[in-house]
Amino acid sequence: MEYGLLATWLALYLLLLYAGGTVAGLLFPRFADRGLTFGVPVAVSILWIITYFVGRLSLTLGVWLGITVLAVSTLAVWRADGGPSARSYAETAGVFTVAFLFLVGIRALDPAIVPIGGEKFLDFGLLQSLVRADSLPLEDMWFAGEPVAYYYGGHLVAAILTRITGTAGQFAYNLALAGFYATLVTVAYGLAGAVASERGLPRRLAAGLTAFCVGIASNLSTPAKFVIWLLPGELSQTVAERAGYELEGLAAGPDSFSYWDASRVIEDSAADFGTYEPGAALVIDEFPLFAWLNGDMHAHMMSTGFLLLAAALCFSYYQTPAAERRRRLALLFGALPAVAGIMAVTNTWSFPSMGGLALLTVTVAPADPTTLLPKHVGQRLRLNGASQEGVRIGLGLAVAAVVIALGLLWSLPFWLGPASGREIAVLPDRTSLLELLAVHGLFVAPFWLYLYAQTGRAVGRSTARIVGLVTVGTAALAATLDIAAVGLLVPLLLGAWLFARSPTLDRTVDAVPALADGGDRPVGFEAVLILAGAGLVLLVEFVFVRENIGRMNTVFKTYMQVWVLWGVAAGPVLAWLLTRWRPTDDRARAWTSIGVRTFVALLVCSASLYGMFALSNHVEAAGDPTLDGLAYLDDDHPEEAEAIRWLDDNTQGRPTIVTAAPASYQWDADDGEGASAPSSLTGLPTVAGWTHEAQYRNDTVYDRRVDDVATIYTGEPAEQRRLLEAYDVRYVYVGPAERARYDDVTVDQLQGVTVAKQADGVTIYQVRPEYF
Numbered sequence: 001m002e003y004g005l006l007a008t009w010l011a012l013y014l015l016l017l018y019a020g021g022t023v024a025g026l027l028f029p030r031f032a033d034r035g036l037t038f039g040v041p042v043a044v045s046i047l048w049i050i051t052y053f054v055g056r057l058s059l060t061l062g063v064w065l066g067i068t069v070l071a072v073s074t075l076a077v078w079r080a081d082g083g084p085s086a087r088s089y090a091e092t093a094g095v096f097t098v099a100f101l102f103l104v105g106i107r108a109l110d111p112a113i114v115p116i117g118g119e120k121f122l123d124f125g126l127l128q129s130l131v132r133a134d135s136l137p138l139e140d141m142w143f144a145g146e147p148v149a150y151y152y153g154g155h156l157v158a159a160i161l162t163r164i165t166g167t168a169g170q171f172a173y174n175l176a177l178a179g180f181y182a183t184l185v186t187v188a189y190g191l192a193g194a195v196a197s198e199r200g201l202p203r204r205l206a207a208g209l210t211a212f213c214v215g216i217a218s219n220l221s222t223p224a225k226f227v228i229w230l231l232p233g234e235l236s237q238t239v240a241e242r243a244g245y246e247l248e249g250l251a252a253g254p255d256s257f258s259y260w261d262a263s264r265v266i267e268d269s270a271a272d273f274g275t276y277e278p279g280a281a282l283v284i285d286e287f288p289l290f291a292w293l294n295g296d297m298h299a300h301m302m303s304t305g306f307l308l309l310a311a312a313l314c315f316s317y318y319q320t321p322a323a324e325r326r327r328r329l330a331l332l333f334g335a336l337p338a339v340a341g342i343m344a345v346t347n348t349w350s351f352p353s354m355g356g357l358a359l360l361t362v363t364v365a366p367a368d369p370t371t372l373l374p375k376h377v378g379q380r381l382r383l384n385g386a387s388q389e390g391v392r393i394g395l396g397l398a399v400a401a402v403v404i405a406l407g408l409l410w411s412l413p414f415w416l417g418p419a420s421g422r423e424i425a426v427l428p429d430r431t432s433l434l435e436l437l438a439v440h441g442l443f444v445a446p447f448w449l450y451l452y453a454q455t456g457r458a459v460g461r462s463t464a465r466i467v468g469l470v471t472v473g474t475a476a477l478a479a480t481l482d483i484a485a486v487g488l489l490v491p492l493l494l495g496a497w498l499f500a501r502s503p504t505l506d507r508t509v510d511a512v513p514a515l516a517d518g519g520d521r522p523v524g525f526e527a528v529l530i531l532a533g534a535g536l537v538l539l540v541e542f543v544f545v546r547e548n549i550g551r552m553n554t555v556f557k558t559y560m561q562v563w564v565l566w567g568v569a570a571g572p573v574l575a576w577l578l579t580r581w582r583p584t585d586d587r588a589r590a591w592t593s594i595g596v597r598t599f600v601a602l603l604v605c606s607a608s609l610y611g612m613f614a615l616s617n618h619v620e621a622a623g624d625p626t627l628d629g630l631a632y633l634d635d636d637h638p639e640e641a642e643a644i645r646w647l648d649d650n651t652q653g654r655p656t657i658v659t660a661a662p663a664s665y666q667w668d669a670d671d672g673e674g675a676s677a678p679s680s681l682t683g684l685p686t687v688a689g690w691t692h693e694a695q696y697r698n699d700t701v702y703d704r705r706v707d708d709v710a711t712i713y714t715g716e717p718a719e720q721r722r723l724l725e726a727y728d729v730r731y732v733y734v735g736p737a738e739r740a741r742y743d744d745v746t747v748d749q750l751q752g753v754t755v756a757k758q759a760d761g762v763t764i765y766q767v768r769p770e771y772f
Contacts, residue, residue: 037190128683142689154302210571341410674737
């Protein structure tokens with residue numbers, strides 16, 4: 001185990017936490033901790049922005065200039081306003097450290113960067129490419145000579161930290177992965193605590209529940225299968241059939257548990273595009289623990305800290321009185337677009353959510369949005385009743401549009417790169433009620449209960465019961481009409497919206513006086529997060545990005561956002577249910593208290609089952625702990641390990657290589673499947689790599705390159721020379737996959753192509769351009 005590297009990275013993160021936390025005090029002055037928990041994403045944002053733009057000239061200059069700007073900013077704010085308090089820093093650093101070490105422990109038991117079971121080759125290749133590169137835009141490692149057509153902002157964060165620490169990529173991968181996880185847990189803890197504090201709720205209770213939901217909890221498919229296993233034989237079979245489960249995996253018993261199953265709950269018969277077989281389609285419905293246990297360093301994971309930073313900026317706006325117009329404008333049109341720009345390059349799927357959060361926040365915030373406008377314009381727009389609501393929504397839409405436009409400007413170089421050929425489609429196969437409850441029930445159940453309780457406080461328990469029964473009936477009816485999401489989530493949207501916009505809590509015979517829960521409003525900023533998540537789930541039930549894998553990617557990249565946003569809302573919601581739901585009748589109060597405590601305990605226990613089984617299996621199957629993601633090469637691919645390490649150690653910059661194509665998730669040399677390993681594991685660009693490039697660009701240009709690669713290995717000498725020169729190839733890799741795919745490799749017979757490295761099973765030829 002590489003304890004020195006572990007200590008170095010943890011120290012760097014804690015230093016970034018302090019520096020960024022000091023600057024964050026300017027953005028979040030009304031947070032209980034003055035935004036200290038957002039120290040890492042704030043610091044990283046400063047480093048990222050400087051590196052991204054200055055990196056057009058030099059990445060090294062960009063990194064060190066970013067460090068300088070961060071240090072100067074921290075010192076200036078510290079001298080003017082002071083730094084974080086020792087107590088707040090100790091608490092936040094403790095949360096970050098526990099989360100970081102937890103994930104390091106997981107990765108140390110299974111550190112391998114392998115092509116199967118995810119996209120680690122993509123992620124590691126991008127990291128290696130950025131560490132090797134001299135400047136931006138980044139050349140595509142799987143499409144040599146062209147800029148990368150994938151969002152790489154999160155990999156740039158990892159590369160910046162890798163450059164600062166001087167860490168080898170195979171170690172930096174797992175350490176950066178742990179850092180992204182710890183950042184997510186810490187900012188979720190902080191935002192939930194801030195939302196709870198604003199409403200007078202126990203901060204640490206809400207923050208702790210959110211940290212559990214975001215960092216540990218799973219969806220409810222695992223406890224559902226566990227219950228099926230506990231039932232007697234025939235009953236177990238019947239319940240499984242009704243629930244749509246096979247008696248396999250955990251449903252067949254703990255010995256058959258697979259950590260993979262919980263991420264593939266939703267079936268999708270809409271995956272009927274291209275050559276994909278609909279019968280094999282399962283939508284990816286990941287949650288954080290699965291994602292980090294699986295170990296990809298993928299965009300939908302690395303962007304979560306920035307998503308919550310954007311949500312925190314919206315909450316800071318939400319807290320700011322109308323009189324502080326300049327601060328509100330700075331948050332909306334200064335800080336938020338900058339984060340949106342980072343998000344565009346980190347995870348483009350989450351970029352539109354920046355506008356959605358701005359829209360919801362401006363519309364429901366206590367401050368009238370007309371006060372953002374010049375005084376004489378705002379006064380003309382201030383109306384009463386429904387017209388005023390229309391003005392609010394209209395201004396919210398306008399603000400969202402400006403945030404998106406400014407975010408586009410912040411990330412403009414990214415959008416000037418290769419364009420995707422994907423299209424927007426509508427009406428995919430919709431998700432069943434049981435599937436929705438299995439995936440989202442951890443959050444939907446407490447949110448429904450929360451709104452039911454608020455309804456009882458507003459209009460009385462009797463009326464609330466009627467509303468509740470009608471809502472349940474509506475959900476059941478919608479499920480029979482194959483629009484289950486509408487029945488499940490539209491009442492949630494309506495309830496959250498009405499309470500978020502309700503200025504006062506009506507006093508009825510059954511209602512108790514409002515406690516110190518954030519002014520006169522029955523709900524707080526948690527309603528914005530509930531609305532955002534529900535809106536995203538509903539959206540992907542009817543709109544998706546057309547691909548040959550149906551809506552798999554759309555749901556995959558959207559549901560992680562939903563989990564994170566709802567996870568932050570869940571902490572304050574559960575804390576309110578535990579401490580604030582108090583009917584006036586003594587007997588009812590006692591039963592309510594017992595019922596809520598039981599409900600929360602069942603929820604926590606159910607959501608913990610996955611972690612118990614998955615981590616137990618993970619430990620049992622582990623070898624000696626290490627953070628070296630390439631340690632497996634000598635055992636699993638001994639014939640190529642030496643050659644790949646030679647390429648990594650003996651090449652400067654990013655000279656072009658050529659390897660077998662097409663390639664994908666399988667590294668099976670006997671079948672000619674090389675997985676572009678020499679390129680993916682070194683960051684050196686190859687002429688044609690994974691078949692992902694056909695998706696990023698189009699089939700025609702990718703297939704042309706695949707044909708060119710075949711010609712380079714086996715074609716006529718004149719064509720071989722022409723293509724080697726056209727693609728500026730410097731090394732030709734001939735290993736097991738190349739020999740299996742191309743019957744008679746002749747490129748070595750060209751003058752100017754000489755042996756650079758001979759290893760067991762692999763020959764690397766160097767191409768000398770002076771002979772061409």
